[in-house]
Amino acid sequence: MLLVPAVFAALVSLLPIVYLVVRAAEGGLGVVAETLWRARTLELAVRSLGLAAVVTLLCVVIGVSLAWLVVRTDLPGRRVFGVLAALPLAVPSYVAAYTWVAALPDLSGFWGSVMVLTLVSYPYVYLPAAAALARLDPAMEEVALSLGRGRMSVVLRQLRPSVAAGGLLVAMYVLAEFGAVAIMRFDVFTTQIYTSYRAGFDRTPAAVLGLLLVVVTSAIVVAEARSRGRASYATRGAPARRRRVVALRPAARVAGLAWSTSVAVAAVGFPFAAICYWLLDGASAELRPAELFSAFGATLSMSAAGALVSTALAVPVGVIAARHRGRTASFLEQSTYVGHALPGIVIALSLVFFGVRYAYPLYQRWPMLVLAYAVLFLPAAVGAVRASVLQAPPVVEEVARSLGRGPLAVMREVTLPLALPGVLAGGALVFLTAMKELPATLLLRPTGMETLATRLWTETGSGAYGAAAPYAALLMLVAAVPGFVLGHRSTREDA
Amino acid sequence: MRLKVDGVSKEFGGTRVLAGASLSVADGELAAVLGPSGCGKTTLLRIVAGFESADAGTVAIGGVDVTGLPPERRRIGIVPQEAALFPHLTVARNVAFGLPRGGRRDERVAECLNLVGLSGYGERMPHELSGGQQQRVALARALAPRPGVVLLDEPFNALDRSLRVSVREDVRDALKKADATAVLVTHDQEEAMSMADTVAVMREGLIVQKGDPASVYAAPHDLGVATFVGEAVVLDASAERGVASCALGSLPLRSGGGGGRGRVAVRPEQFVVTPPEAGVAGLVERVEFFGHDAALTVALDNGVVIRARTRGDVPHRPGDRVGVGVEGPVLFFEL
Structure with a gap:
């Protein structure tokens, strides 16, 4: 019953790969081999993977430490820090990259890319880690303490699924990143694909590099699934107990405050201040409110539609992934992850190709862009659904069955109400991310439509930082609203 | 209603869990299925409930073969190990969950809460209750739709010892007042002996002996049963x-x-x-x-x-x- 929509979602996600294979095959084996054999290809792989590994590691360190400080300690102002910690989601990576590189031009390259990408993507670890910490059964920690182990031994173990899912998202996000690395002038797969795609008539090398990137990401997905293993993380029954808060010693309190503050300043304060500076500095540039408004409307409607579609597609996949083990379940889940591994630009191109050949009436209309968003952000939505469904233990569903509810009624009356907060959080996350999406929007937007992101890109591209500032400010402002809500939820007592 | 389980077998991945187990429970009887962990008693319960399907054998409730029916059409009530109340619903709505819409719903909810000694707790949320109270709400929820059979899966395991005895008595009283046919699965011989009308001793996927507690204790079928029940x-x-x-x-x-x-x-x-x-x-x-x-x-x-x-x-x-x-x-x- 869930299988049909889940298979549909998986097929939609797999569409771009099909295109890549078709494109690569059209060029012939010779070109494929030649592209793969280049020394440049190996260099790109090392650069891309190195960047992803370092950023993921740093995101886990920052995300888990902030989550711990905010949820489980008496850190002064932890509610404020909880909100601030989620805010970088509202900072588009390319905007962050620009603010840094404009202030410190020497920062470009590997470490500049590492810094910018870490600061914008650690909330992918922070949010699930904070949610998992909030629902941990304190009894388990007490058991660990009683066994003479630190409480961290069991906390970290319980956090693993959430942190692994968040870390996986970060790694894939970095591998698919285009705007920030382009601005930081650090050449990786995506920028090389873009360059070689734009460069010539022969698009086979771009397709081949794209396929290679898919292979790399699939390996990460498989590794993560293996590490998740056979352990079951659904809490049996409801612990239904208040969580304990650790009282920090003075030194730890100062260190915690310093750490949370520096992350907030670097990730949120600095880009915000830089944009304010531009807004004031660029006051001479003429502001056109009508254009601003129409771009705002287009961004809102496209992102909302994208969030709606990907959440709708994610529900069947997430439920199956949470409840079933086996080849079909993990194949369905993992095929939805593949979409995220492809750079937005490749997904956009594949849909252009698909539109031109098979769905011409939709070509350069809004459904194509929404579809691209759905493919791009399905992993985030599926992860959220899967984690939320794990909140409703199977035994509770069985009780509902015994009380006369069919499978559909159980889903509607028990599973969904329990999972809904998490699913909605996932939808908000998709909405946020879609508003910041750049490459696919650039290529797939309907003729004549400008979104906040495309305006920002155009203006910054021509060096008109003052003119770009209102769009950047608006993007950050709008995106901050759901971020605020997510951060607030993570600090609520009964979250 | 009468419960009759006949020759039920079940394998999980090549491991035989039930080897043709048979059990019959009379109308209004409280039967305990007693066995060590791993003897297949929980699987038997899950097959009666319809959560698992048997490889062979039949389950009949009130003379009607329900072997092929999904759980929602079997009219069984279930009290799981750790209550498993719906965390998003109040106590009253938990109890009302299995009742048809409209009619005398509120009345029946009050009646059932009264039966388990929790009148006035209707507006609480599950996490505001103690473990014993949660377990009693779970029983009220199972009894509310007047099921043919109530199944209790080691329902007192999570409770502490002093509480266990009193909750046990409450549960037995409530089941008797409701005149319910019930199957209690447990590995605790004292619990089985003190609560149940009849005890069915289970071993290696089979019910090896069934009778009233005193006669099972006094005349065990074999040495294994003799040492297990006392x-x-x-x-x-x-x-x-x-x-x-x-x-x-x-x-x-x-x-x-x-x-x-x-x-x-x-x-x-x-x-x-x-x-x-x-x-x-x-x-x-x-x-x-x-x-x-x-x-x-x-x-x-x-x-x-x-x-x-x-x-x-x-x-x-x-x-x-x-x-x-x-x-x-x-x-x-x-x-």
Whole structure:
């Protein structure tokens, strides 16, 4: 019953790969081999993977430490820090990259890319880690303490699924990143694909590099699934107990405050201040409110539609992934992850190709862009659904069955109400991310439509930082609203 | 309603969990399925509920074959190990979950909460209740739609000992007042014996014996059942014409039939402690004092170690020499 929509979602996600294979095959084996054999290809792989590994590691360190400080300690102002910690989601990576590189031009390259990408993507670890910490059964920690182990031994173990899912998202996000690395002038797969795609008539090398990137990401997905293993993380029954808060010693309190503050300043304060500076500095540039408004409307409607579609597609996949083990379940889940591994630009191109050949009436209309968003952000939505469904233990569903509810009624009356907060959080996350999406929007937007992101890109591209500032400010402002809500939820007592 | 399970088998990945188990429970009867963990009792319960399907065999409730029916059409109530209340619903809405819309819903909810002694708790949320209260709400929820059979899956495991006894009584009373047919799955023989009308002992995927608690205890089907349903000292023996000879002397048999080589099982309450010369002599090794009674561990001179139940005011100390005799007939099982 869930299988049909889940298979549909998986097929939609797999569409771009099909295109890549078709494109690569059209060029012939010779070109494929030649592209793969280049020394440049190996260099790109090392650069891309190195960047992803370092950023993921740093995101886990920052995300888990902030989550711990905010949820489980008496850190002064932890509610404020909880909100601030989620805010970088509202900072588009390319905007962050620009603010840094404009202030410190020497920062470009590997470490500049590492810094910018870490600061914008650690909330992918922070949010699930904070949610998992909030629902941990304190009894388990007490058991660990009683066994003479630190409480961290069991906390970290319980956090693993959430942190692994968040870390996986970060790694894939970095591998698919285009705007920030382009601005930081650090050449990786995506920028090389873009360059070689734009460069010539022969698009086979771009397709081949794209396929290679898919292979790399699939390996990460498989590794993560293996590490998740056979352990079951659904809490049996409801612990239904208040969580304990650790009282920090003075030194730890100062260190915690310093750490949370520096992350907030670097990730949120600095880009915000830089944009304010531009807004004031660029006051001479003429502001056109009508254009601003129409771009705002287009961004809102496209992102909302994208969030709606990907959440709708994610529900069947997430439920199956949470409840079933086996080849079909993990194949369905993992095929939805593949979409995220492809750079937005490749997904956009594949849909252009698909539109031109098979769905011409939709070509350069809004459904194509929404579809691209759905493919791009399905992993985030599926992860959220899967984690939320794990909140409703199977035994509770069985009780509902015994009380006369069919499978559909159980889903509607028990599973969904329990999972809904998490699913909605996932939808908000998709909405946020879609508003910041750049490459696919650039290529797939309907003729004549400008979104906040495309305006920002155009203006910054021509060096008109003052003119770009209102769009950047608006993007950050709008995106901050759901971020605020997510951060607030993570600090609520009964979250 | 009457429950009849007939020849149910189940395999999980090549491991045989149920090997043709049969069980029948009369209308209004509270039956306990008693067995060690891994004997298949939970699987049996899940098959009766319809959460698992049997490889072979049938399940009938009230004379109607429900083997092929999904759980929602079987009219069973279930009380799982840890209550599993719906965390997003109030107590009242938890209890009302299985009731048809409209009608006298509120009335029935109040009635059921009253039945489990939780009147006035309707507006609480599950996490505001203690473990015992959650368990009682789970029972009220299961009873509300007047199910044909109520299934209880080790429902007292998560409760602490002092609470367990009182919740057990509450649950038994509520089930009896509701006149419900119920199956309680447990590994705790004391729980099974004290609560149930009948006890079905399960082992290796089969129900090996079913009867009222006293007769299962007094006349176990085999040595395994004898030692599982109660403590016993087991000794090699040979029997002839209703008398067994063993390390404790010649003892009369409870069932006269057997003969030849076998084993006797002596219950701790059958032992009497005497002066050394009046019984089989030995040395007191240990005295365990429980208040209402005591247990004496005695190492007999012939090498056998026995544990005897005695009155609470036991005068003996470790190291004392005593004699041990046996009162009443003993159980004998042929090899």
